[in-house]
Amino acid sequence: RTDDPRRMAMLARQQERELRSWLYEEEEPSAGETLRQALEALASRVEETHQVPVDVVTAGDLPLNEVLRALVGAAGEAITNAAKHSAGELVSVFAEVEGPNVDVYVNDQGVGFDLDAVPADRRGIAESIVGRLERQGGSATVQSEPGEGTEVHLAVRQP
Numbered sequence: 001r002t003d004d005p006r007r008m009a010m011l012a013r014q015q016e017r018e019l020r021s022w023l024y025e026e027e028e029p030s031a032g033e034t035l036r037q038a039l040e041a042l043a044s045r046v047e048e049t050h051q052v053p054v055d056v057v058t059a060g061d062l063p064l065n066e067v068l069r070a071l072v073g074a075a076g077e078a079i080t081n082a083a084k085h086s087a088g089e090l091v092s093v094f095a096e097v098e099g100p101n102v103d104v105y106v107n108d109q110g111v112g113f114d115l116d117a118v119p120a121d122r123r124g125i126a127e128s129i130v131g132r133l134e135r136q137g138g139s140a141t142v143q144s145e146p147g148e149g150t151e152v153h154l155a156v157r158q159p
Helices: 005-023 035-050 066-085 124-134
Strands: 054-059 091-098 101-108 139-145 149-157
Touching: 005 035, 035 054, 035 066, 035 091, 066 091, 066 101, 066 124, 066 149, 124 139, 124 149
Parallel strands: 054 091
Antiparallel strands: 091 101, 101 149, 139 149
C-alpha cells in the first residue's frame, strides 16, 4: 500500500506483467528466454531500482541468441540512462521483430542533452550502446535535444 500515485502505477505494471505470464503459462520474465521476456525483466529491474515507470510494448518475439543478448544489453543501458538522467516521468520501450530485422526504441520526454557535449571519457553511450551493437553488425542512434527528451534507436539483423 502506498499513497504515492507513481509507486502505485509501478506496482500495477509489475502485477500486470506477472498476470500476463500466468495467463499465458509463460515462465517468469526474469528467465529471459525471449526478447520480450528479457525486455520485461529489464523494465521491472529499472523500475525497482530507479522508481521510474518503464512501459514495454513488443510486436513479435524471438528466442534470445548472442545478437539479441547484445541488443538487450544495449537497451538496458539506454533504459537505465533514461531512468537515471532524463528526469522524465516515464521511459517508453517499443520493440519490433520484422523478419530478420529487430528494432528497439527507447524514449523519454525528459530534459534531453547535447550529445556533442558528452565528455570523451564518458563511454556509456559509445561502448555500452553503440559499440556493443556494432560488434554484432547492428547499429544504434541517439537523438536528443536539451528540453526535448531523448530517443535511442537500436537495430540488429538476425543471422
